[in-house]
Amino acid sequence: RKEVEQDPGPFNVPEGATVAFNCTYSNSASQSFFWYRQDCRKEPKLLMSVYSSGNEDGRFTAQLNRASQYISLLIRDSKLSDSATYLCVVTQDTGRRALTFGSGTRLQVQP
């Protein structure tokens, strides 16, 4: 089983739609959680950190469920510019190989 698993997609949604991605992780000692976005042939960029209480940044909402070991990302009112690959990132603060990426979920927002 992979340490971090994501549905690769693609998710094809119309503009204005709400879309949600999930990510599961296998290591219960995981400490920090992030969502990154990666545009085609570009480096990953931090979208948002994920906190236990859940957090929101504009149209984006991230949730963490430690008991079930998954995190989610909800995008409301999708824009064409949201088209990208969304990477789930999990870390352990033990100092050993602390940053683990999921393979990403591809989102295509269509006009």
Added chain:
Amino acid sequence: GAGVSQSPSNKVTEKGKDVELRCDPISGHTALYWYRQSLGQGLEFLIYFQGNSAPDKSGLPSDRFSAERTGGSVSTLTIQRTQQEDSAVYLCASSLSAGHSSGYTFGSGTRLTVV
């Protein structure tokens, strides 16, 4: 600079030659990672540096790969006797510390092509 700087941005090399890739992390960031990404694939962990601790080299695919980080700042990734399967984008990321809530900042990568 304000971001993570990587050089060169593109490198074409002949099979069998050695290459050296450079990463300048954000000033003050103690954690530094090297990843590589082949076309259409996910990020593959290579090596991780945290402060003055011994690096975690568990992701290096073979002994042709090595990396060092001098003075806790600049890092170089060296690939000896390059092979065609080494062709990928090599990404460097840095963070204030491992797992820091501010996340990890990536450089724009070095696109390596072995011909």
